[in-house]
Amino acid sequence: MDYDYLPSPTHDIRFGISLAAQRFEPEVLQIRDFDRVLTYNNDNRVDALTLAAYLEDDMEISPKLGLNIGLRSAVYQVNAKSYPDIQPRASLRYSWNNSLSFKASYNYMVQYIHLLTNSSLGAPTDLWVSSTERIKPQYSQQIAFGVFKNIESLKMLLSVETYYKWLDNLIEYRDGANYLFNTGETWQNKVAVGQGEAYGLEFLLQRDYGKLNGWLSYTLSWSNRQVEGVNEGRVFPFKYDRRHSFSAVLNYEFRKGKSLSLVFVYQSGNAITLAEATYQGAVPPTIDPRNEAGFEVLPYIAERNGYRMPAYHRMDLSYHTDKQKQKVKRAWIFSVYNLYSRLNAFFLYQTRGQLKQVSLFPIIPSVTYQLEF
Numbered sequence: 001m002d003y004d005y006l007p008s009p010t011h012d013i014r015f016g017i018s019l020a021a022q023r024f025e026p027e028v029l030q031i032r033d034f035d036r037v038l039t040y041n042n043d044n045r046v047d048a049l050t051l052a053a054y055l056e057d058d059m060e061i062s063p064k065l066g067l068n069i070g071l072r073s074a075v076y077q078v079n080a081k082s083y084p085d086i087q088p089r090a091s092l093r094y095s096w097n098n099s100l101s102f103k104a105s106y107n108y109m110v111q112y113i114h115l116l117t118n119s120s121l122g123a124p125t126d127l128w129v130s131s132t133e134r135i136k137p138q139y140s141q142q143i144a145f146g147v148f149k150n151i152e153s154l155k156m157l158l159s160v161e162t163y164y165k166w167l168d169n170l171i172e173y174r175d176g177a178n179y180l181f182n183t184g185e186t187w188q189n190k191v192a193v194g195q196g197e198a199y200g201l202e203f204l205l206q207r208d209y210g211k212l213n214g215w216l217s218y219t220l221s222w223s224n225r226q227v228e229g230v231n232e233g234r235v236f237p238f239k240y241d242r243r244h245s246f247s248a249v250l251n252y253e254f255r256k257g258k259s260l261s262l263v264f265v266y267q268s269g270n271a272i273t274l275a276e277a278t279y280q281g282a283v284p285p286t287i288d289p290r291n292e293a294g295f296e297v298l299p300y301i302a303e304r305n306g307y308r309m310p311a312y313h314r315m316d317l318s319y320h321t322d323k324q325k326q327k328v329k330r331a332w333i334f335s336v337y338n339l340y341s342r343l344n345a346f347f348l349y350q351t352r353g354q355l356k357q358v359s360l361f362p363i364i365p366s367v368t369y370q371l372e373f
Contacts, residue, residue, distance in 0.1 A: 087110055092105070103148070107141070138169050163199060192229040218244075236271075242268050271309075278298065278300065279300060315338070344359055
């Protein structure tokens with residue numbers, strides 16, 4: 001339930017409560033036969049309940065100064081464990097004049113669901129897992145500062161923002177842990193807990209006026225982790241650390257109801273873990289008593305996420321035409337996804353000592369017809 005209360009045109013109070021029930025079944029495997037169903041790792045199931053309430057106050061203190069303060073309180077109940085918390089946040093905005101303004105903010109946040117990623121070779125396997133009696137929720141604090149400038153002569157808005165985020169209780173697979181299904185071992189036994197940081201600088205140039213409009217955005221960012229028992233305790237980049245991220249969107253309206261749009265996206269490749277060498281190593285027997293210990297080729301990993309996948313980029317083009325007829329509005333959209341058919345790497349694998357990539361979604365044309373009434 002969410003509510004809004006406006007004591008005055010310059011004062012907005014929002015508040016509400018929420019209740020959510022969730023069930024997590026990570027790494028649960030079912031094998032169905034004609035006359036039976038076998039379930040493995042069923043004890044990994046987690047039931048969780050979240051009760052939360054929030055209060056937010058947005059006010060104009062003066063014609064130049066605005067303040068937004070908020071407080072969120074929540075209790076996360078998972079099995080027999082409770083995690084109560086209070087999350088404050090505040091932002092301050094100041095208008096220097098009609099074309100220049102500043103904004104600063106602070107946020108303290110708690111996230112009860114963890115993203116467990118695998119950054120080695122092979123298909124990406126990201127699991128969303130719940131906090132448990134053993135794994136605490138994630139905590140983060142973020143500060144941000146931004147400058148916003150209206151360029152009147154060009155009808156454009158220029159913004160520059162910087163941020164820094166501290167993160168705690170992050171989980172990562174231990175070195176050598178196998179993310180694949182393994183009977184008798186849960187994901188909680190395969191992870192270690194640590195800290196992280198994320199920081200960066202964001203630029204945006206936006207134009208919403210005229211027949212030609214759109215925006216250009218660029219972000220320079222870092223996202224690092226440090227976890228005891230992983231990478232010998234040294235700092236390493238997170239899998240989704242994107243050093244560079246650039247996007248451009250251009251819209252041109254020929255006449256009313258007919259427009260052409262062009263989108264270009266570029267991002268640095270994901271961080272990935274690759275073996276420096278291989279060696280003959282001993283492996284323990286599996287849970288199957290018929291399999292004995294032996295030797296096999298094992299990878300030597302010098303650094304977690306020490307390499308990068310190829311950069312991701314693509315261009316999309318679309319033409320939009322619409323017409324209003326009485327109470328019905330119809331529209332045709334002709335679009336091409338990945339215009340120059342860039343084969344972006346979805347994941348990498350190794351064969352005969354060489355790295356190969358698997359790509360998805362080459363050039364894809366599409367036609368859409370819409371009716372609004």
